[in-house]
Amino acid sequence: MTAQDTQLLEATIDELKHLFSPRAQTGETMVLNMGPQHPSTHGVLRLIVELDGEIIVNAVPDIGYLHTGIEKNMEAKTFTKALVMTDRLDYLNNMGNNLAYCLAVEKLMGVEVPERAQVIRVILAELQRIASHLVWLGTHANDLAVQSMLFYCVRDREYILNIFELIAGQRMMTSFMRPGGLWRDVPAGFEEAVRAFLDYLPARLDDYERLTKNNPIWLDRTKGIGVIDGPTALAMGLTGGSLRGSGVNWDIRKAMPYSGYEQYQFDVPLGSAGDVYDRYWVRMLELRQSLRLVDQALAKLKRLGPGPVITADRKVAPPPRAEIGVSMEALIHHFKFWTEGFPAPAGEVYVATESPRGELGVFLRGNGGPKPHRVHFRTPSFINLQSTSLMSKDHYIADVVAIVGSIDIVLGDVDR
Amino acid sequence: MSHLETTLAALQDKFGDVLEQVVEFRGETTVVIHAAANLAVLQFLKETLGYTFLADLTAYDDWPEEPRFKVIYQLRNLFGPVSLRVKCPLAGDAPQIASVTGLYPAANWPERELFDMFGLQITGHPDLRRILMPSDWQGHPLRKxxxxxxxxVQFTFNFDDIDKKKPYAKE
Amino acid sequence: MGLEQKLGNLGVVTTTLEQAVNWGRTGSMWPMLFGLACCAIEMISTIGAPQNDLSRFGMELMRASPRQSDLMIVAGRVTRKMAPVLRRLYDQMPDPKWVVAMGDCASCGGIFNNYAIVQGVDEVVPVDVYVAGCPPRPEALIHGLLTLHAKVKQEKLVKWA
Structure with missing residues (x-):
């Protein structure tokens, strides 16, 4: 190590000194680095833990290893082109990010979305929620030594990705939802594909519950670990399954419905203890509720019949393909739309949606130009991760893995 | 009288001197207040009017206009639910604003992000360090x-030019 | 009581040392369990999902420690904050070692041409195979890995470190 390295290291330690107890400086407790390359931090999360033996005195998350500058980069693109960035934000919830951003643009522009588009959006967002929860279940269980679960869950997720590929041609970064509606209508065979998945999954979920729910090892690792009570969870800004595991009935789909969620019947599963097990169990029940939602939305889609899937407001939506071939004006408009974009009114909106991880909010500000003046994502993982140090205090170091897994973070969502 | 109207009336009544403006846009209400009074107003909103949930805390940069920075508190009363946005304009290049972590513990990381991304000095914050960028980073990326x-970008026509100066890694 | 008596006469296979070693190296390549962003999810799909099943190529075993692995799959965007960590991990891997840049971000920065992202991981570590796609399909990653295998099979004795 060179002298400069040593100097840098000392500066870093000085900076972090106030985070640890004085006992760490006398060597009574041990400060240990965990990550950013660690198999069970679900990405590039770094935790600096202070240990008394194996008991955690303090755990300080250090984030930013995946800071992509998405918010700044979106300011340099038009409203439509900035959409592709949202896919890569929370890479397990691509459709949900698209939806949140589109809702914000639509609110800023004051456009209405056709009903058919809204129903398809609900189907896709809920399928994405299932896919996200499956990855969460697989990785969380893998961390807690139920290794086969990862293979099962990833296999089932492939079926959802196949549906996305069917409609958009891409498996993950679909950018299928556009401001004003959808890129295009779903193709023939979509309904059958979703139906087949709806018939397939419940039996699999029963299996996964059998593998974990009453498994003594699972119970030992999760019951009474990482407890956070309802009021504290709210004060810490926890949302989503992590909040509902503490028994707080707060779901944005119910409280502040968007995209017509108020028209569907579904329950909000609640835990009571606020520990890792309850958070796990809430998400397991949410999987079934999402299936219920998809089922109802599919039936509604059938009732609605064919119709437009993007707004008729040509300011926000590009002209349809068929028109470009016959109309000069449409061709010019198409060109101007994709090169210049559309000017948005000066003003700011905040839209909240329920992502698989919690409240995904978009703060969008227009200043009269074709590019967003400021886009801010209130990402659930970023806010939820704050509670890690609170939850992991006085637990064994092995429990940190369970706690981080139970909050269900995605580092792309944390760092943006 | 809806809760939002009650809120606005109460704010007008109690904080009339620091209340600059009330903006309605697309059904959302924004209250612009003096930045120096942010703690008092937020405390009143939280404790008396039930805005107990801090949904979002962010800022934006209006450079080159003055006042340059605007800090946004997106508050929510979970019964209703009622949303209210509080905006605090901040003048100058290195402005200060009081931390609200005492009222809303959830504000801890978002305020660190404001320090990191905009260079706002958050006074009274328990742990003001860079959060997303490396600790030795120069500048504040989200400033305009x-x-x-x-x-x-490397294309066919300029491939060789860029290839020459691109810092490829060695073994 | 040797193997010959159990199996009968096995005969003799002659080959060059190069070929035998390279064959061994491609047959059990251990990638490092190192996911950065979106591509890591597709990497999990490639390794974990029975539909793709990377173990067909003798490489389903992911090692979390760089000291036990010989292939680094850089799956996702590399930030300026992560780059030194990435380099350190690479330096900790024992020779011989290979790097696959998975996805557009790792290959060239992808759509993120900004202050935070390293424009191509080849600025940090030497890359053997680039896999295009945002993110690449599992099939694309498998193709990239098979391309790497083909490359390893061409390696010469004199170049071994």
């Missing part, structure tokens, strides 16, 4: 006078 950091 900070460049995006665009690099020239």
């Amino acid at each position: 006078d900070y460049p995006l950091g665009y690099e020239e």
Whole structure:
């Protein structure tokens, strides 16, 4: 190590000194680095833990290893082109990010979305929620030594990705939802594909519950670990399954419905203890509720019949393909739309949606130009991760893995 | 009288001297207040009017206009639910604003992000360090006078030029 | 009581040392369990999902420690904050070692041409195979890995470190 390295290291330690107890400086407790390359931090999360033996005195998350500058980069693109960035934000919830951003643009522009588009959006967002929860279940269980679960869950997720590929041609970064509606209508065979998945999954979920729910090892690792009570969870800004595991009935789909969620019947599963097990169990029940939602939305889609899937407001939506071939004006408009974009009114909106991880909010500000003046994502993982140090205090170091897994973070969502 | 109207009336009544403006846009209400009074107003909103949930805390940069920075508190009363946005304009290049972590513990990381991304000095914050960028980073990326950091894209016609100066890694 | 008596006469296979070693190296390549962003999810799909099943190529075993692995799959965007960590991990891997840049971000920065992202991981570590796609399909990653295998099979004795 060179002298400069040593100097840098000392500066870093000085900076972090106030985070640890004085006992760490006398060597009574041990400060240990965990990550950013660690198999069970679900990405590039770094935790600096202070240990008394194996008991955690303090755990300080250090984030930013995946800071992509998405918010700044979106300011340099038009409203439509900035959409592709949202896919890569929370890479397990691509459709949900698209939806949140589109809702914000639509609110800023004051456009209405056709009903058919809204129903398809609900189907896709809920399928994405299932896919996200499956990855969460697989990785969380893998961390807690139920290794086969990862293979099962990833296999089932492939079926959802196949549906996305069917409609958009891409498996993950679909950018299928556009401001004003959808890129295009779903193709023939979509309904059958979703139906087949709806018939397939419940039996699999029963299996996964059998593998974990009453498994003594699972119970030992999760019951009474990482407890956070309802009021504290709210004060810490926890949302989503992590909040509902503490028994707080707060779901944005119910409280502040968007995209017509108020028209569907579904329950909000609640835990009571606020520990890792309850958070796990809430998400397991949410999987079934999402299936219920998809089922109802599919039936509604059938009732609605064919119709437009993007707004008729040509300011926000590009002209349809068929028109470009016959109309000069449409061709010019198409060109101007994709090169210049559309000017948005000066003003700011905040839209909240329920992502698989919690409240995904978009703060969008227009200043009269074709590019967003400021886009801010209130990402659930970023806010939820704050509670890690609170939850992991006085637990064994092995429990940190369970706690981080139970909050269900995605580092792309944390760092943006 | 809806809760939002009650809120606005109460704010007008109690904080009339620091209340600059009330903006309605697309059904959302924004209250613009003096930045120095942010703690008092937020405390009143939280404790008396039930805005107990801090949904979002962010800022934006209006450079080159003055006042330059605007800090946004997106508050929510979970019964209703009622949303209210509080905006605090901040003048100058290195402005200060009081931390609200005492009222809303959830504000801890978002305020660190404001320090990191905009260079706002959050007074009274328990742990004001950079959060997303490396600790030795120069500048504050989300400021409007900070460049995006665009690099020239390699195409067929300029491949060799860029290839020569691209810092490829060695074994 | 040797193997010959159990199996009968096995005969003799002659080959060059190069070929035998390279064959061994491609047959059990251990990638490092190192996911950065979106591509890591597709990497999990490639390794974990029975539909793709990377173990067909003798490489389903992911090692979390760089000291036990010989292939680094850089799956996702590399930030300026992560780059030194990435280099350190690479330096900790024992020779011989290979790097696959998975996805557009790792290959060239992808759509993120900005202050935070390293424009191509080849600025940090030497890359053997680039896999295009945002993110690449599992099939694309498998193709990239098979391309790497083909490359390893061409390696010469004199170049071994």
